[in-house]
Amino acid sequence: MAAGPGGATVERFIVGAQKSTNQLKVVLAKLLPAAGLGSRAGAAGSSGSAVDALLSDITDSLSRALASLRLGALDTQRSPWQSSTAAAATAAGGGRRRSAPRRSGQRVRTDACRMIVLQSGVQDSYTWRKYGQKDILGARFPRSYFRCGRKPGCPARKHVQQSDADPSKLEIAYFAAHTCDDPPRPSSSPHIVPEPVSISGTPQKNAAAARLVPVAAAAPSAQRRTGQPSPLLHPVPDLMAGGSDVPIRTAGVLLPVAGVPAALSSAQHDPVSADDTTFTPSMGEEQAELLFIPSPACSQSELLLTEVAKVELQGPPVWMEHDVEDDDEPVTFSDFMVPEM
């Protein structure tokens, strides 16, 4: 969702401001412990509440600004995806062979486009197969393309791209609904408890996205390639060295950022494979943790790597979905689909 050179820059500034605000909050909390900074109870001194309120306002404003910026970016990108005829959307044919020219409208993206934010340990239960990777103009990292790997005819697609603003985040867009009879499988993993935390966008219209669920354990069969450095991997930013478990690869192996071998870090970049999504052939099988994609409504705390790491290690994974179809309507918690466990 690169918003373009300019947009990316502004976004970086906003994200930076959010981080600074968070840090300020921490500092003030230490300096004004008696004031009860951060305490909603209100028992604390009024000064603390006032500071807290101001910080909250700043945070909220920054989040809104970021959301607006990103929504705008999404709008500009959505256009091409949905410009073609719907019929050809999933019938994309062609390929290299001239004898079998692909039908027009191959690029059609009439399905609801949804951006999703996942955190550690959260994955959808579908199996995805990577079918391509492309360098995107103006984006620092390439975009990876995945299709449903469960059923050949399933039109579900997923695009994963590492965020320009924050390489530690992955932006995942889902297209089309799954037609394969493979509902999300219940997760037995105790640590995976999807929980919507951000509200922005509109009610989901995409069945596929609605079916996203955290996946507990990786399927053995899907791990076949585990251990093999993926060429898609790209260098992990220093900021990731904090120990977060953000997966950075794709094909098959999710690697915690902190534990990325040097060899992998220097390997060819693959944002996604990231996707958390990283995506591997089967997301459901990846253990990764991952994906932290800031959504337009992503809260300040969610933008902080330290916070993310904390959540990954201590708290339940957070799911955030953002339907970019209708940017005007606010979304409520009820709009988020809570994957069945």
Next chain:
DNA sequence: GGTATTTGACCGAA
């Protein structure tokens, strides 16, 4: 040998 990923080429839309 089977399956999944990689990657250059192809295609249509803008």
Next chain:
DNA sequence: TTCGGTCAAATACC
């Protein structure tokens, strides 16, 4: 002409 999305041969792994 450029660019994003997809295909499919080549390659890698189990």
